[in-house]
Amino acid sequence: MQPTVSWGPPAPDQIGWTLERHILYRQRAFPDAKGEFTALFHQLALAGKIIGSRVTQAGLAGVLGVTGDVNVQGETVQKMDEFANATLIRCLESSGHVCIMASEENEDAIGVPEQFTTGKYVVLFDPLDGSSNIDVNISIGTIFSVHRRVSTGRDGTLKDCLQKGSVQVAAGYIMYGSSVMFVYTTGDGVHGFTLDPSIGEFLLSHEDIRIPQRGNTYSINEGNRMHWEEGIAKWVDWVRAPDAEKVHPYGHRYVGTLVADFHRTLLKGGVFVYPADKKNRTGKLRLLYEAAPMAFIAEAAGGAASSGKERILDIEPTELHQRVPLFIGSKDDVKDVERFL
Ligand code: P6P
Numbered sequence: 180m181q182p183t184v185s186w187g188p189p190a191p192d193q194i195g196w197t198l199e200r201h202i203l204y205r206q207r208a209f210p211d212a213k214g215e216f217t218a219l220f221h222q223l224a225l226a227g228k229i230i231g232s233r234v235t236q237a238g239l240a241g242v243l244g245v246t247g248d249v250n251v252q253g254e255t256v257q258k259m260d261e262f263a264n265a266t267l268i269r270c271l272e273s274s275g276h277v278c279i280m281a282s283e284e285n286e287d288a289i290g291v292p293e294q295f296t297t298g299k300y301v302v303l304f305d306p307l308d309g310s311s312n313i314d315v316n317i318s319i320g321t322i323f324s325v326h327r328r329v330s331t332g333r334d335g336t337l338k339d340c341l342q343k344g345s346v347q348v349a350a351g352y353i354m355y356g357s358s359v360m361f362v363y364t365t366g367d368g369v370h371g372f373t374l375d376p377s378i379g380e381f382l383l384s385h386e387d388i389r390i391p392q393r394g395n396t397y398s399i400n401e402g403n404r405m406h407w408e409e410g411i412a413k414w415v416d417w418v419r420a421p422d423a424e425k426v427h428p429y430g431h432r433y434v435g436t437l438v439a440d441f442h443r444t445l446l447k448g449g450v451f452v453y454p455a456d457k458k459n460r461t462g463k464l465r466l467l468y469e470a471a472p473m474a475f476i477a478e479a480a481g482g483a484a485s486s487g488k489e490r491i492l493d494i495e496p497t498e499l500h501q502r503v504p505l506f507i508g509s510k511d512d513v514k515d516v517e518r519f520l
Pocket residue numbers: 308309310311400435436437438440453463
């Protein structure tokens with residue numbers, strides 16, 4: 180349901196415009212909003228703060244680890260993926276607003292333990308996307324997708340997890356980079372918040388992000404060239420060749436962390452591509468907790484996201500961890516690459 184009021188949003192520099200105040204402010208247009216969504220996002224933000232704090236220390240622990248000492252916490256350095264995963268599960272299972280979860284780190288869907296109450300939301304997540312980049316201090320992130328349950332009863336079911344991207348209630352990511360950022364959409368605008376560690380709050384810093392119709396960078400792992408189908412190689416050669424309109428050549432950017440490559444594309448435009456290839460026959464990225472949430476964000480910001488054959492948000496999921504090719508970014512740039520497939 181689209182809001183029925185004009186927003187007249189407060190200026191982002193309004194002091195203390197936190198993530199929670201923003202959600203409550205925008206929910207005033209939804210009379211039946213009872214604060215459950217806000218409470219769920221409070222838990223996601225809490226998990227992001229905890230993970231962000233440990234990720235920074237892990238960098239230090241990484242240095243300590245080289246000398247064989249124990250880490251800054253006096254413990255053996257925990258594998259960060261498991262730490263991030265456990266943090267998200269603990270924060271969400273006790274929220275009272277979730278009936279089932281799914282994580283890249285868990286083979287099966289994750290139920291809510293008996294001691295907690297369950298709620299109407301389903302949360303799918305990649306707890307730490309790009310974690311191989313931690314020890315070289317490159318940005319990494321958490322990606323999440325929120326659905327409303329379709330089942331009844333206390334516990335959610337697999338069916339609650341296998342819903343099309345187009346019916347997501349919300350999607351977002353938390354990026355652990357030079358600053359910790361929380362970016363989300365409920366389908367009505369994309370909003371970015373930057374963590375102020377001195378007060379422990381995410382403050383509005385990027386209101387109503389819009390992705391440019393066309394950018395000037397392309398993002399793909401060129402090291403996979405020998406595995407690509409012919410159309411991808413032709414498209415790359417085309418964007419790299421100077422043209423009469425001086426639209427090309429595009430610059431090449433590739434961080435190797437989806438959250439970082441997507442965040443740059445969202446703010447500056449261009450296109451990120453992870454195609455199916457001879458190594459990854461159905462693509463490398465996961466539909467439910469990587470491609471679909473990023474596609475929901477991209478479209479809410481005026482961009483596009485496709486598998487090369489169809490809109491990512493229209494794909495009917497069949498498995499929790501199914502992979503999908505991903506072409507995402509500025510509308511015109513995604514259209515261009517699709518022409519070569
Ligand atoms: P490659 C990180 O491992 C990840 O899942 C995404 O974050 C990233 O976009 C992709 O894989 C990078 O894969 O094969 O280029 O290293």
